[in-house]
Amino acid sequence: MIQQEWPLWEVFIRSKQGLDHKHVGSLHAADAAMAMQNARDVYTRRLEGVSIWVVESRHIHASNPDEAAEFFEPAADKVYRHPTFYDVPDSIKHM
C-alpha cells in the first residue's frame, strides 16, 4: 500500500463576474482536474461561484509572520500617501 496523501490544494473562487477570486479553503486531490471537481463539490454547492482557481499549496510562498513588523512597518509613517493628509480649502470643489 502506498503511504502517501494526495497533495494539498488551495481553492480560490470568484463569487460573481467582476469580482476578484478569493481564497476559500483547501482540499486534497491527486491532480488538478480532481482538485477542480472537488472544489466545485465542496465550495460551490449553493452557487457560491462562477469561476474557480486551484493551486497546489506547495507553490505558495507566504510572508513570515515573525517578520511582519519590520516587513510592513515602512508604510506606517507615510501618511502623505493618503488623500486625507492634505488640507483642501472649503471653497475648492471637485477634489
Place this chain on the structure above:
Amino acid sequence: METLAPDLSPEAQFQARIDADIRIEPKDWMPEAYRKTLIRQISQHAHSELVGMLPEGNWITRAPSLKRKAILLAKVQDEAGHGLYLYSAAETLGTSRDQMLADLHSGKAKYSSIFNYPTLSWADMGCVGWLVDGAAILNQVPLCRTSYGPYARAMVRVCKEESFHQRQGFEIMQTLCEGAPVQKEMAQEALNRWWWPTLMMFGPKDADSPNTEQSMKWRIKRFTNDELRQKFVDMMVPQAEFLGLKVPDDKVQWNEERQAYDFGEVDWEEFWNVVKGNGLCNHERLQARVQAHEEGAWVREAALAHAAKRKERAAVAA
C-alpha cells in the same frame, strides 16, 4: 504579527492578542498546549461530521418521497463538506489528514457520542435535524468568533449550511405531527429517545469539565456546557409545544424568577458509558468507517498512480 506588549513573554503576548480579539493565524507563534487542544477539538468535530453521515445514510434509500430523499442526500453531502472544512483547519496546525483518520479508526480520537445512538424510524431523521443539529448550532455559532482564524472561518461556512439542516428536521417533525395519529406517535416516540442524548451533547456538567476554564481563556470555547444546555432547553421546549409533543422530562417547568426552564438531571452514567465506547452503535459506527476507508484504499492509490502517469506522459511529450 501585531505586537501589543513587546516586553512580555511570548505566552503573555499571545494572551494579550487573544484578549484584544486579534485572530491567531497558522504561522503565528502559539503555546504548544493551545495547538494540541485545538487539534483535538477541531479533529473531534471533523470526525463527528464524518461519522454523523452514517445514521442518516441509513435512511437515504428509505426516505418516504423523492423530495425527502433529495434533501437527505444534500444534507449528508453537506456533512462530508463540513468534515472537510474542519480537517483542513486542523491541518494548518501541523497534523495530517492521514494521522487524524488513523486516530479515529484506532479509537484514540473521539467523535460526538450522539451518533452512537441508532436511527430506528423516519421520525429519527426529523429529530436528528431538529434536535441534534439544533444543539450543534448552539455549540457552533459562538465558534465563528473563536480565536483561531482557520477554525473560525470554517465554522462560518458550517453554520451557514447548518440552519437548513435544522429547518428540514423541524419540517419532518411538523409534517408527522400534522398527519395521522400513528405518525404523531412516531414523532413522540423519536423525541422520547433523542431528548436526553441531545442534552448530553453539550458535555459534562461545568463542575466536571476541568478544561473549560483554559479553553474560555483562549477563546476556543465561548460558553460553558451548562450555559449552552440551558439555552437549548429554553429554545426547544416551546418548539416541542408548538408541535404538540411533550419532552420526556417531568421536571421541565418555566421558572419565572430565572426566566428559564428548570429541567431534570441528565443520566451521567449513561453519558460516560457511551463516551467509553459502550453505546448501542459505537462498534458498528467505527467498523463502518474503517471498512469504507480500507475498501477505498485502491481508489486513492489508483488516483495517485494515474496522476503520476499523466505527469510523466506530459513530460515526455514536451
